[in-house]
Structure formats: structure tokens, C-alpha cells
Amino acid sequence: MTGTAQLQTYDFAGGEYNFAYLDEQTKRMIRRAILKGIAIPGYQVPFASREMPMPYGWGTGGVQVTASILGKDDCLKMIDQGSDDTTNAVSLRGFFEKTAGVRTTYETSEATIVQTRHRIPEKPLREDQIIVFQVPIPEPLRFLEPRETETRKMHALEDYGLMHVKLYEDIAKNGHIATTYAYPVKVNGRYVMDPSPTPKFDNPKIDRMAALQLYGAGREKRIYAIPPYTDVKSLDFEDYPFEVQKFDMPCGLCGAENVYLDEVILDDKGGRMFVCSDSDYCEERRAEGHTGPMAADPAAVHIGGGKQEETDR
């Protein structure tokens, strides 16, 4: 986050642009929204979201946040569903390589800024790192209360009974809290926030994280933030406490336990295995010599080279 280069221009898609695509005035506006978000952890700050040269579903909110905090010396990691080489991650990384000329990396520990959709890296983030989330729907109360005027009032008055109505319905219908993604949290004992669309598996990582967390929703024009070491509590009932997903087996490739696993189909005969969703974490463990139960399987080795793309949801 050192000084941005204001004089140099960058070619992108046949045009000339300022460093990181956005003009400096827009970046200042977004940084003001970010600072306000940091001052009021979990509060959704409205901002004048700009048109970006990509569709909304691609994370334009996260891209604008990243563009606004990016400096020439930053090193960027771009992940989607835990992986660095899905279409979405590849094209957003390419966007910043072209428009800002910054270094990029697959390695979590090397990055100064991690932009993500869906996952938080398994390796704990540090104080000198920032994680930027691409958020599709920032309003956790939207499910039961579609009126924006009303949800704003509910946040202002800390009137959050509805969140528990949603969890009550979950238990009544499924016997347990079935929400697995976008699981609502209370930030710093005050604002209820949607960590969407990360799996609830990652909610404990959000709690008292050393790195600054920034959330950007482009279509909905909202930015929110969680400063380092902020208490973040997942909502629950006394008799149905919050729990993360548990996996019965370790990663097939690297043997890691207590990490988030994706199911991978190996062949058309029903062969399948579970592997780390965080592909960088998995590769690093394998490089260190860790192996999982499927590591010797030829089909698995092929998969381990790079996971197949997820279809866009």
C-alpha cells in the first residue's frame, strides 16, 4: 500500500487507464467508505459503485476495493472457491497484472493482499496482510425482510430477532441449523453481518483474525470491514450451538485434517476423492512431503496438478 503511480498509465482492453484502472478520485471515495467501515465494524457503508469492465457476478465490489488499496509494491493473490486457477481468479488476476503491473502469487504467505470469493486460506493470515471479499448479497436480513428502509432501521436499532427466526426455521425443518454458506455473524457485539458467500467452515477464521478484512458488494453498492482482532460470533441457539462442517477423512492428496475439502470426481465409474479446497495449501503440504491416502492413485495425481473448474453459480 505504498504510493500509487499517478503519472504512469496502463494499457488495458485497447484503452489507457490510471494505475489499477480506477481514477484517483474514485479510489479516494472508496477509501473513505473503507475507513468508515473500519471505524464501525460490520456496518454496511453505501458507496458509489463504478462500472467495471466485467459483469457484476465477477466480483466488481471486491475489485474496486482492491484497486483502491493497491500500491505498486503489493503482491496480489486471487482466489475463487479456494483455487487460484479457476476462470474467475485467472481473469481478475490478469486484470490487475495489466492495469497495475503488480506482482501476483499463488502463495498465501507471499501475498500482501488476498482477494477472494468463497474461501479464506487455511494458512492463518498475518497483521501485514489484507483480505478482500467479493460479496454478492451484503444484507443478512434480506431473506425475511425485503424492504431496504426496514432493514436499515433494524440495524440502527439492533433489532435482530428475525435472524433467529431464520435459524429457528432451519432447525424446525431440518433438525439442525442447515445454513452452510453465508452464515450470519455478530461483529464486535453490535452489527449482524453476512460473511457471504464463504462456507461457515471459515467463520472461526473471521473471529479475531490478525489481518484486516474488507468486503465489497458491487451491484448492491456496499462496503463493510472487520478490523484486526475483532470479535466475530456466529449466531446460534443455546441448545443448538454453532458448529462447522466436519469431514470424515483427510485430504486424499496431502493428508491434511480439519481443512475444508471439495469432492472431486475421478472417473465415470463412481471413483471420487476429497481434496483441500485451498489448492495452494495442498500443494505446499505435498511439497513438504505430506501424502494422503490417494496420493499414489494415477487419476488423483492428475487431478492434483490443478483442480477442475467450478461452474459459475
Added chain:
Amino acid sequence: MKAFQSEDPLLQVRNVTRYYGDRIGCANVSFDLWPGEVLAIVGESGSGKTTLLNCLSTRLAPTAGAIEYRMRDGAMRNLYQLSEAERRLLMRTDWGFVHQNAADGLRMNVSAGANVGERLMAVGERHYGNIRATADDWLGRVEIESDRIDDDPRSFSGGMRQRLQIARNLVTQPRLVFMDEPTGGLDVSVQARLLDLLRRLVADLGLSVVIVTHDLAVARLLSHRIMVMRHGNVIETGLTDQVLDDPREPYSQLLVSSILQV
């Protein structure tokens, strides 16, 4: 019905007036409501009953006048000087509001149990088992079978929806309940059952009620006192039996003789 008794009024209404542009909704309405009292507001369609009820329940700000309410701590408070947070707390703990159209007072896309449990969760109850047990108990009290607890109100009949709305309001043991034509739009036999239920609950819980109705039979069955409205004004007030059996005002006489009843 047996008369209520208590020294201090629960609600004090003074000169409440509401205009819609230059049209009068209600004008210069004043009365006291006592703990345990059921007051019926009667009159033809368009006479200002709903406007007055909405002013009393802080759903519609009056153009002029004052409404004071005795809070649980005994202090009288001007309702329109409460903060939004105080007002909301009042509306979901100490008060109830039963709409004529149950869909206006229910969440149609969540289960009956969640509809009843919502107020409990809003005031901080965080034990699922307790919330469910309380909801189940209240469904029983409004004669809804336990096995409907996970069904949503879209699958309920009109009478059941209305009973569910009542349970949803009473679960926090409010002291004052507002009702706007609670039996309107229901079949006659369904109305009778609902009225019996309301009468029993109001007596058992010692509720204060302000009920709006154009149906004098409803007023006769439920209320201690009646206010007759016409063109936005209260033209006669008195004990229910007295107003219905021996009305003073010519308009009330017409109303009671059912010439005006539709």
C-alpha cells in the same frame, strides 16, 4: 361482562385529530382506557375507526392531540415522544395488534411455530427448545393442533390464521391489545368460535383491549364500553349495555335499530 376496576388509567387520549389533507380522518377524540377494560369503537364504514386505532397504536401520527400510556414502571409517557427503539419494544412486548387481514399481521413464509416464537426471539430468548415449547403451548390455547406447528400459515384456513395471529400477539403477555375488525371477512360460524375464544382469553389474561368493529354483536359480546363514531367524531360513549339498549343520540338509535347495518 363484569366491570373492571383500577385507580389509574392505562391510556389517556386527549383531542386526537388526524387529517388526510383537508379530509378529516378523526377529530378531537378524548377518552381514558382502564386496566382490564375492553372498549369497542363502532360506526359505519368511513367513520374514522381505523384512523383512530392507528393513531392510538403509534402506527399513524395524529395531526394534533396527545396520547399517554402507563409504562410497566408506572410512569405515564407521551407515545409520540418515545424513541423508535422504545416504541418498538412496547409494540412487541406490552402491546398486541390484531389485523382484520391475518396476512398483514403474520409472516406467511415461515412456520406457525416461528410466527409465535418471533416476539420471544426479538426480546432475546435464545433457547430453541423453550421457544418451541412456548409456541406449542400458545397454539394449543388458540385451538391449533400441535402437529401444525411446522406448517406455514398459507396452508391455514381464515379462522386458523386469525387464531395464529392472536397467539403471535399474546405470547409476550401484553397488557393492551388493539384489534381492527378481527372477525371481519370470516364465515358466521367461524366468527362465533373466534369470538368465544377472544372472550375467554381477554378474561383469563385480564387484557385491556381497544377493538374496532362495525358489527354491534361483536361489541355486545366483548366490550365493557362503547364509543360511537360518525364523520370522524365520537358522538356517544357509554357502557355497552346502556348504549346498545338505550342509545341517547338519534344516530346511535338508527345504528342500533340496525337500519344502518349492512
